[in-house]
Amino acid sequence: MDPEGLEFQRERHVLFLEMMMERLPSDYETQEINHLTLAYFAISGLDILGALDRVDKDQIASWVLSFQAHPRTKSDLDNGQFYGFHGSRSSQFTIIDSEVSTHNCSHLASTYCALAILNMIGYNLSNLNSEAILISMQKLQQPDGSFMPIHFGAETDLRFVYCAAAICFMLNNWTGMDKEKAKEYIVRCQSYDGGFGLAPGLESHGGATYCAVAALQLMGFINADVSSKPAKSMVIDVPLLVEWSLQRQAVNGGFQGRANKPSDTCYAFWVGGVLKILGFYHFLNKGALHRFLLSCQSKNMLPDLYHCYYSFAALSLLEEEGLKPLCVELGITAINGHVWTTDVVIGPIRSSEAVHEKS
Amino acid sequence: MSSSSDDDDRIPFSRRPEWSDVRPVPQDDGPHPVVPIAYRDDFRETMDYFRAVYLADERSSRALYLTTEAIEMNPGNYTVWHFRRLVLEALNVDLHEERDFIDQIAMRNPKNYQIWHHRRWIAEKLGPEAADKELEFTKRVLAYDAKNYHAWSHRQWVLQSLGGWEKELDYCQKLLEDDIFNNSAWNQTFDFGLSYNQEYSKVRYFVITRSPLLGGLQAMRDSELSYTIEAILANPQNESPWRYLQGLYKGDTDVLVSENQVSEVCLKVLKIDHSCIFALSLLLDLLCYGFQPSDELKGVIEALRKSEPASSDDKLASTICSILEIVDPMRSNYWAWRRSNLPSKAC
Known part of the structure; x- marks a missing residue:
């Protein structure tokens, strides 16, 4: 327990997420298009809380798989459409043929959420037609290296570079993207103060900075850099980034997403995650952050799923008792998946931390 | 229901x-x-x-x-x-009508990605004639929330794709005068600075063949430096101008180190506000880049060290780290790490 008497109320949080699994309040209808993302928050939240035994995994698997867009033939993969996962039923119309999407609105963020959920419930991703996802995904990458999330166009920024990298990583196949171009785009998003903006020239932002650093980590550009190379040969300016990130811890112990903005629970994960990936997490004031997060625990109001989820994730980074450890760059727990528990990813993070602690 | x-x-x-x-x-x-x-x-x-x-x-x-x-x-x-x-x-x-519809709905949902994307789609179709209206609209949104990320993003896109740079610096200046803590406006000023430099240097490149880029950058830096110093002195606890100041010299630390005004502003601030972490950390960076401190600066820093007396072999940079460990408790582990990892050239 915290000296101020605050305690992480795990059981209440499990109960809350179980309620959300049962039925989301009407206010969530405006987010209907991101139904898979809402499911991701609830299911992954239960996973972090170590309560995934409360859900019906088969039901979840078939529900998630029902959102996948399937090409009719292999030649469809050249038609410019993206064959990933739809965000919700209102973007999916499978009336004509049960297997074929007549109006394909599949989306990179929903595809990331779908694969993440499938993994955490232990579904074997090699059962998926990953070729369709990866080949059609290539068309979403722009000449500048960024990604648009959906084939008929939308904003292009770091969020979708991250989603693309996480998708390739989870499918263990990088044919879906040009890594070098994506890296160049990410590098261009680093601002003069060390943080990353969502697009080149934009103000540094905690969420964007996570997308940038986690994507670089998934693509393998940080492992090699931080652990073994001198600062000057790194693809990004790490010392400036570390200082910007640490500076985001405000006087109340919480993290802000941008300079001169109030603290918010979610940035304890976004910015904390950046520091964790880079091996500088032990430099933040953990006690102060812990107190801040616990002070945000809802007492009698229903919290929102998004902030709830990232608070659990942030507390997991702080090694709160009873919470499962995370694979930070994937944004989900580390022990369920079969791909990313190998030394390929986890090993170098540890060794980079060791280097900093030694020096 | x-x-x-x-x-x-x-x-x-x-x-x-x-x-x-x-x-x-x-x-x-x-x-x-x-x-x-x-x-x-x-x-x-x-x-x-x-x-x-x-x-x-x-x-x-x-x-x-x-x-x-x-x-x-x-x-x-x-x-x-x-x-x-x-x-x-x-x-x-008629897309002008569609834009009116978006005006209303965007004011009610100023942080919705899809609405801003739709707005961009309209402006793209209307072309350069839309620039003024778009800048005007983002100005209205920023009047409610001067840090709205979508509005700044849209504004940058308008400037880059449709034009309207002429009055941008004035606009940012105005926002900064209203709220000096507005980091978004600092960022935009920086972006403006870069674009301005690029245009400026492009022209000079064809006219003058010798060091056109350096000349352009330096010309911009001088005026930006005095403006930034003014902002720092007006409010030394504001992180944004400190970051901006270092940003002006990104990738060019030799120039940063040799610019006397930079260490002078740190000194000025520390005389009034002994525990200003931004001034201390900038001085620390300067020393790590090879800056040679004046006796006056050494004296001021030594005076700030309240506890144990200095051992003769202590570097000034090390003293600054020790002060930061105390005055910046959120990051004391970091400053301790910096102290044990000082480059050999740091004084």
Whole structure:
């Protein structure tokens, strides 16, 4: 327990997420298009809380798989459409043929959420037609290296570079993207103060900075850099980034997403995650952050799923008792998946931390 | 479930004569949906009719009207927005009218990605003539929330794609005068600076062949430096101008080190505010880059060290780290690490 008497109320949080699994309040209808993302928050939240035994995994698997867009033939993969996962039923119309999407609105963020959920419930991703996802995904990458999330166009920024990298990583196949171009785009998003903006020239932002650093980590550009190379040969300016990130811890112990903005629970994960990936997490004031997060625990109001989820994730980074450890760059727990528990990813993070602690 | 009180006089689509020929397509969430949403009746009905016209690919004025209702309930639904654009194109609607619609809905949902994307789509179609209106609109949004990320993003896109740079620095200056803590405006100023430099240096490149880039940058730096120093002195606790100051010299630390005004502003601030972490950390960086401190500066720093007396072999940089460990408790581990990792050239 915290000296101020605050305690992480795990059981209440499990109960809350179980309620959300049962039925989301009407206010969530405006987010209907991101139904898979809402499911991701609830299911992954239960996973972090170590309560995934409360859900019906088969039901979840078939529900998630029902959102996948399937090409009719292999030649469809050249038609410019993206064959990933739809965000919700209102973007999916499978009336004509049960297997074929007549109006394909599949989306990179929903595809990331779908694969993440499938993994955490232990579904074997090699059962998926990953070729369709990866080949059609290539068309979403722009000449500048960024990604648009959906084939008929939308904003292009770091969020979708991250989603693309996480998708390739989870499918263990990088044919879906040009890594070098994506890296160049990410590098261009680093601002003069060390943080990353969502697009080149934009103000540094905690969420964007996570997308940038986690994507670089998934693509393998940080492992090699931080652990073994001198600062000057790194693809990004790490010392400036570390200082910007640490500076985001405000006087109340919480993290802000941008300079001169109030603290918010979610940035304890976004910015904390950046520091964790880079091996500088032990430099933040953990006690102060812990107190801040616990002070945000809802007492009698229903919290929102998004902030709830990232608070659990942030507390997991702080090694709160009873919470499962995370694979930070994937944004989900580390022990369920079969791909990313190998030394390929986890090993170098540890060794980079060791280097900093030694020096 | 009843509809919300705002919409009490709303007539359901099923009772509107103009829709009598349409059979709604109900949402099929399957037998065992995960995280099912408790849809309100009017939401569900509107989406059922939307599905019907979308599946029929009906690009009509009533379909356009339907998308308006669906968007008002559900502004994040990119499928509805996408269909709306198809309808707008098919009907050849005057996009100035569409922009008026977006004016209203964006003011009510200023942080919705899809609305801003739609706005960009309109502006792109209208071309350079739209620049003034777009800049005016983002100005209105920023008057409510001067840090709205979407508005700044849109504004940068307008400047880069449609033009209107002329008054941008004045505008940022104005926002900064209103709220010196507005980091977004600092960032925009920086972006302006870069674009200005690029244009400036491009012209000079063809006119003067010797060191055009350096000349352009330095010319910009001098004026920016004095403005930034002024902002720092007005409010030394504001992180934004400190970061901006270092940003002006990014990748050019030798120039940063040799610019006397930089260490002078740190000194000035520390004389008034002994524990200003931004001044201390900038001095630390300067020393790590090889800056040679004056005796006056050494004296001021030594005076700040309150506890144990200095051992003779202590570097000034090390002393600064020790002070930072105390005055910046959130990051004391970091400053301790910096102290044990000082480069050999640091004084």
